[in-house]
């Protein structure tokens with residue numbers, strides 16, 4: 230669904246404030262993420278990027294202000310109704326023995342999809358095509374823990390994309406990635422945004438120049454979003 234048709238932003242933050250007990254992190258923040266935006270979010274260590282994402286995803290509750298996703302107040306129902314893809318910083322590399330193959334990880338990206346069980350062939354084709362885009366099609370039967378960090382992150386992006394999200398959130402997903410993986414990752418994001426109008430919100434520490442095609446660059450400073 231493209232929300233531009235009815236001009237409802239994919240995400241809207243209104244006058245949001247948040248603190249961890251006595252530590253203020255977000256201070257009367259306002260922010261709008263429009264459908265089709267490709268936003269790069271940066272900021273100093275500890276400025277509140279992860280906290281902002283946790284608030285957006287309903288993991289934390291603001292002390293003040295409102296958060297809307299696709300025009301609706303954040304709630305479990307919103308996450309059932311709208312697909313939001315999420316690629317975190319590499320967490321698999323911390324568990325080299327994680328007992329799953331690339332294929333098994335990819336299947337989890339299709340859970341809840343109507344064609345998941347009924348159309349196995351169609352699902353397999355989707356998985357192969359998503360892996361090919363990230364040059365990982367030959368790794369289907371490999372244990373995820375045996376792959377390099379960059380390869381694992383390519384798999385996690387492919388997995389997020391097969392769920393056909395309306396919004397894709399990436400939290401430091403490219404940190405420490407090798408040059409080739411980073412190049413492929415950036416190419417796929419640009420293509421998804423330009424061709425499929427996928428809304429992207431990407432948090433990164435550096436390398437902002439690698440993310441071709443982004444239309445907005447924002448930072449968090451003193452608890453507010455600066456564009």
Ligand SMILES: Nc1ncnc2c1ncn2[C@@H]1O[C@H](COP(=O)(O)OP(=O)(O)OP(=O)(O)O)[C@@H](O)[C@H]1O
Pocket residue numbers: 249252254272273274275276277278279280281
């Ligand atoms: N659970 C928590 N309890 C208390 N303070 C926290 C908690 N999580 C984060 N903080 C503090 O809140 C501030 C913002 O942290 P946050 O992780 O959101 O920043 P960040 O911009 O994502 O940092 P980095 O770039 O280092 O990942 C920091 O001062 C951090 O120490």
